Amino acid sequence: MDYTNILTNQEGLVLTITINRPKQLNALNKETINELHHALTAANQDNAVGAVILTGSGEKAFVAGADIKEFADFSVEKGQALSAEGHELLFNFVEKMTKPVIAAINGFALGGGLELAMSAHIRIASDNARVGLPEVSLGVIPGYGGTQRLAQLVGRGKAFEMVTTAGMIGVEEAQSWGLVNHVVPHDELMALANKIAGKICKNSPNAISAAIRAINANYEDGVNGYQAEIEEFGNCFGTPEFVEGTTAFLEKRKANFRKD
Numbered sequence: 001m002d003y004t005n006i007l008t009n010q011e012g013l014v015l016t017i018t019i020n021r022p023k024q025l026n027a028l029n030k031e032t033i034n035e036l037h038h039a040l041t042a043a044n045q046d047n048a049v050g051a052v053i054l055t056g057s058g059e060k061a062f063v064a065g066a067d068i069k070e071f072a073d074f075s076v077e078k079g080q081a082l083s084a085e086g087h088e089l090l091f092n093f094v095e096k097m098t099k100p101v102i103a104a105i106n107g108f109a110l111g112g113g114l115e116l117a118m119s120a121h122i123r124i125a126s127d128n129a130r131v132g133l134p135e136v137s138l139g140v141i142p143g144y145g146g147t148q149r150l151a152q153l154v155g156r157g158k159a160f161e162m163v164t165t166a167g168m169i170g171v172e173e174a175q176s177w178g179l180v181n182h183v184v185p186h187d188e189l190m191a192l193a194n195k196i197a198g199k200i201c202k203n204s205p206n207a208i209s210a211a212i213r214a215i216n217a218n219y220e221d222g223v224n225g226y227q228a229e230i231e232e233f234g235n236c237f238g239t240p241e242f243v244e245g246t247t248a249f250l251e252k253r254k255a256n257f258r259k260d
C-alpha cells in the first residue's frame, strides 16, 4: 500500500513510522489513522520487525491532536461510532501490539496525539515537547482513551487537573509525572529511541510479547493480571527461545533468538 500521510523506514529490526502532515502539525485525520493501522498490522505480522518507533514529521509536533477540521460537524452518533473505530484501529491496537512501540515525542503531543503516545509502551520526549489534552476547550472530552490511560499513567488527581484545565505541560513536568520516561535534546531523540529499540531487539521476541500481554492484563476488565502472568510465564517454558536463552547463559555466550 502506498501511504500519503505516513513514512516508514526500517533499519535492521527497527521500524520507524513517521506521521507526515507537518503543515497540519501531523493532526490525525481518518486517512492517517487507517494508514497507521495498515502499517502497524504489517509490522505486527513481520518477524523481521522487533520494535516500532512512532514519531512526527518536522521540528514542531509529534501530533497536535485529531484533525479538528474533520470532526467539527459530527453528530452524537457519528462521534461515538468514530471514537469506537479509532480505539479499535489505532489506540487499542498499538497498546496490544506484540512488539514494543516507542513514541518519540518530538514536539506538541496534544489531544489524540498524546492519546496515541499514551497507547505506546514506552514514551520518550525531546526538550521542546509540550503535552496536554485540550479537548474540553473544544467542547468534547478525550475520545481516544485519554481519560483512561492518563489516569493509569499519572494517577487520577493529575489526570483530573490536566483534562479539566485543558492545559499543556512541558517535559520536565511530564517526566516528573511519569508520563515520559526520558527527555533529551531534540537532535538526540531518534538516537535514543533507536538505542532503546536496539536493546529490546536483543531479547526473546516471544517473551517480550508475553510480557506485553501480562502487563496489559492488569488493565482489562474481568482479567486477573497475576493469573495472566502465571499462564504467560508457564507458556514461555515450551518455547525454543527459552531453550536458547538458558542454553546460551550456561554456555557463556550471547543468546541468538532470531535464527532463521
Ligand code: DAK
Residues within 6 Å of the ligand: 023, 024, 025, 027, 064, 065, 066, 067, 068, 069, 071, 074, 078, 079, 080, 081, 082, 083, 084, 086, 108, 110, 111, 112, 113, 134, 135, 138, 142, 143, 144
Ligand atoms: N487539527 C487540524 N489542524 C491543526 C491542528 C489540529 N488538531 N493543530 C494545528 N493545526 C494546523 C493549524 O490550523 C495551522 O494550519 P494553517 O492555519 O496554517 O492552515 C497549522 O496546523 C499550524 O498551526 P498553528 O498556526 O496554530 O501553530 P502555532 O505554533 O501557532 O500553535 C498549537 C501550535 C499546537 C498550539 C496550535 O496549532 C493548536 O492549539 N492546535 C490545536 C490543538 C488541539 O486543540 N488539538 C485537538 C485536541 S482535541 C474523536 C476522537 C478524538 C478526538 C476527536 C474526535 N472522534 C472519534 C470523533 C480528539 C480530539 C482532539 O485531539
